[in-house]
């Protein structure tokens with residue numbers, strides 16, 4: 001039987017009771033974590049989002065009826081108790097903030113009973129994630145998830161406060177739009193009023209925030225849902241949240257300045273972590289050369305070395321062929337891993353195949369300086385010595401090489417570097433290494449489409465000093481684009497935008513859009529640009545990823561209240577689902593699923 005709240009008022013949350021309140025009477029409400037009946041005395045751990053408080057029910061403090069009720073308490077019952085705050089008589093629990101206190105209860109109401117939950121509500125649950133997601137409302141009671149969502153809330157609140165203080169206005173942009181220029185597939189929403197037409201859900205507010213700059217709002221921020229219908233990878237969600245911003249009359253340094261102060265503020269306020277400003281900057285080219293990645297993890301070294309020059313005359317076909325066809329040979333030195341068993345090295349060879357590499361060549365140097373190598377027989381001894389020297393190979397080191405097109409070598413060794421760091425336990429979650437990656441290429445060659453595509457988006461400003469190469473060598477033109485990277489994860493990115501007609505037109509031409517196509521897609525932005533447009537730039541963070549790194553969660557699902565799984569479905573509500581005939585009719589839609597689906 002569920003009792004009411006009539007006449008009751010909660011004093012505070014469980015873990016908000018302090019030692020100063022010893023002797024006072026308080027009223028607490030929450031969920032029963034566990035109840036232990038020791039005959040004449042009943043102990044209950046009461047839980048709410050603040051933590052746990054121990055309750056004591058003893059005949060005499062509480063009337064007989066109340067004591068009998070306490071005897072019925074089971075996990076997840078929702079109760080209200082009134083009682084006296086006391087210093088703990090039994091063992092003090094140093095794991096709890098309230099570990100030195102307990103409440104001697106004088107009254108109890110059972111506000112709601114609970115069935116036995118399918119899994120225990122406890123920290124570090126071992127229950128399978130599918131079960132936890134199906135019962136997400138229970139999962140969300142667990143202290144680790146509650147902490148994550150509280151940090152997320154603070155990030156949002158502090159961001160708003162900080163940005164308001166910097167003169168940013170919070171402005172909402174529409175969710176039902178035409179379509180955004182980012183590369184991914186749109187989620188679409190059918191229009192009932194205009195049968196046969198569709199809205200798209202925004203992949204980002206990109207065009208709208210640029211329009212707001214044209215309208216003079218100067219500094220815009222929004223914490224906003226974005227939607228991308230991509231084939232999901234482990235750490236992607238079909239809907240995710242951005243901290244999105246745009247600023248007028250600025251260049252790269254202005255965007256970087258306000259953002260690194262924002263990051264330093266958030267990390268200081270929430271984690272007590274001091275972020276050293278200015279944050280280190282590295283060009284895209286340097287990142288690729290040194291780390292094989294445009295989001296390098298700087299918590300450890302193990303840098304890539306280009307050894308093409310060293311091996312250029314050798315007879316080893318793998319190296320030779322790569323060099324002849326314009327590729328490179330690069331290596332990394334996994335220090336101290338020279339004793340790695342052959343089987344484990346073979347696993348690394350398989351690992352890089354996922355990144356398009358054909359394999360890995362290796363030299364394992366023993367402690368006595370002798371070495372085993374997969375390719376020594378094709379090399380002269382002095383060539384081997386030169387190669388080991390170029391890699392700073394010492395006794396006990398493992399040298400690994402990839403030879404291929406640059407892009408393949410970077411991807412393979414970049415990923416291998418992270419994999420080895422994981423295996424060698426070099427990744428300290430308590431260390432936060434930020435990096436600005438700058439000067440991205442403006443364009444990226446798409447093998448599939450046989451044309452250049454915009455690496456960031458078509459409105460990204462080229463670097464002034466490279467613009468004269470746009471016809472002769474478009475691939476070499478760099479952009480005023482930047483990413484902010486934390487511990488090997490891109491947490492945000494943005495760019496200075498093109499605000500000049502002639503550059504924008506040329507850009508569309510290079511991207512292979514006719515004037516008509518460009519106007520069809522982005523007409524309202526191009527039109528706005530005709531009526532006075534300020535130079536502007538912006539950036540967006542992935543809030544989910546940022547919070548994930550802050551709370552050191554393993555997955556973004558752990559920082560999203562109601563996440564979806566890899567196939568974009570929600571295991572709890574069972575979305576997506578069919579809609580009924582009537583809805584389809586109203587929308588003038590017919591479903592036609594091909595057989596193979």
Ligand code: ASP
Nearest residue numbers: 204206494495538539540
């Ligand atoms: N709209 C971009 C994105 O979602 C960010 C930006 O350029 O401001 O990646």
